[in-house]
Amino acid sequence: MTADPPALRARGLTKDFRGFRAVDGVDLTVAQGRVHALVGPNGAGKTTLFNLLTGFLPVTAGRIEVAGADVTGLAPEGFARRGVARSFQITSLFGQLTAREHVALALQSGSALAWQFWRSAKLMRRYDARAMELLDMVGLADLAETTADALAYGRKRALELALALALEPKVLLLDEPTAGMGLEDVDRTVALIAAVRQGRTVVMVEHNMSVVGALADRVTVLQAGRVLVEGAYDEVRADERVISAYLGE
Ligand code: ADP
Known part of the structure; x- marks a missing residue:
């Protein structure tokens, strides 16, 4: 072996x-x-x-x-x-997007065909559900609808981690x-x-x-x-x- x-x-x-x-x-x-x-x-x-x-x-x-x-x-x-994925930097967060939208976006960009299905409500629901799981994992479930701008520093770092986890890294x-x-x-x-x-x-x-x-x-x-x-x-x-x-x- x-x-x-x-x-x-x-x-x-x-x-x-x-x-x-x-x-x-x-x-x-x-x-x-x-x-x-x-x-x-x-x-x-x-x-x-x-x-x-x-x-x-x-x-x-x-x-x-x-x-x-x-x-x-x-x-x-x-x-x-x-x-292999690295934590995103805070500078790459979009201030006006919510925590959930950030993670849903990261999930989409990790999927090669996702953009073709942008309008597919089914796919979006799947991304949203997974986004909520990831936000829950990093302790941000309660702040899912908060924009990145409004998150405290430590919470922003947790969001960065959720974005990296969206890539399902080994x-x-x-x-x-x-x-x-x-x-x-x-x-x-x-x-x-x-x-x-x-x-x-x-x-x-x-x-x-x-x-x-x-x-x-x-x-x-x-x-x-x-x-x-x-x-x-x-x-x-x-x-x-x-x-x-x-x-x-
Ligand atoms: P650390 O993260 O351990 O503080 P760095 O990797 O940032 O160290 O830097 C190591 C050395 O390389 C430092 O002397 C730094 O000045 C130099 N260095 C880092 N990036 C560059 C760059 N883009 N151009 C020139 N020198 C650099």
């Missing part, structure tokens, strides 16, 4: 910006069903790596595989088709899911990620180490574009190299 291929694997991943090497030969293996955190001081290359792993930036060198298939060089849509990438949140929203988001990880693989860039400790099975610490340490949270946290990397931030 052969083992399942990793959900996501990067080999020798490298990104240059006009001669500046932001990501430098990164190897990363994310097993299926795991939560894997990318951490590191500012400028370590986390965002760049995240963009490479979702096809938002082309690689300078290296290879990316999703469930064993080579996806290097594909556009974000190609990654999405293979089950691998969900989250870019700083708790950034800028107060304690209550952080706790709510941790519980939410713990729920949505069921049946999925999650890769997240996260600064808040208590969030990493609560959720991550594996942690990769980046520094100056390279992997400094990889391991379980407790190992990584106790590692002298990690402590000095953060002290030098």
Whole structure:
């Protein structure tokens, strides 16, 4: 019996910006069903790596595989088709649309033929029903008819997550899911990620180490574009190299 291929694997991943090497030969293996955190001081290359792993930036060198298939060089849509989705940014929310309309729209855009059936009331009802399920999952059922503009910050972040979930991802990438949140929203988001990880693989860039400790099975610490340490949270946290990397931030 052969083992399942990793959900996501990067080999020798490298990104240059006009001669500046932001990501430098990164190897990363994310097993299926795991939560894997990318951490590191500012400028370590986390965002760049995240963009490479979702096809938002082309690689300078290296290879990316999703469930064993080579996806290097594909556009974000190609990654999405293979089950990789990232949380949308708040900047991509349309202020005047309600939470339900946002999720229904994301469900439609994930379906190639959906636009042909735009007027099909049956299909729209199906999208609306699924949209409500997703909003319920992220704790927004009561706010389904609220426009994005009127949602508080933490609720907007929850809506972003619902939009990513609308793509039915096998691998969900989250870019700083708790950034800028107060304690209550952080706790709510941790519980939410713990729920949505069921049946999925999650890769997240996260600064808040208590969030990493609560959720991550594996942690990769980046520094100056390279992997400094990889391991379980407790190992990584106790590692002298990690402590000095953060002290030098
Ligand atoms: P992190 O997310 O860990 O803070 P980034 O991936 O944002 O790190 O940045 C890593 C390095 O790459 C930084 O030195 C940053 O200035 C540089 N960098 C990121 N994006 C670009 C870009 N588009 N052009 C030039 N340099 C960039």
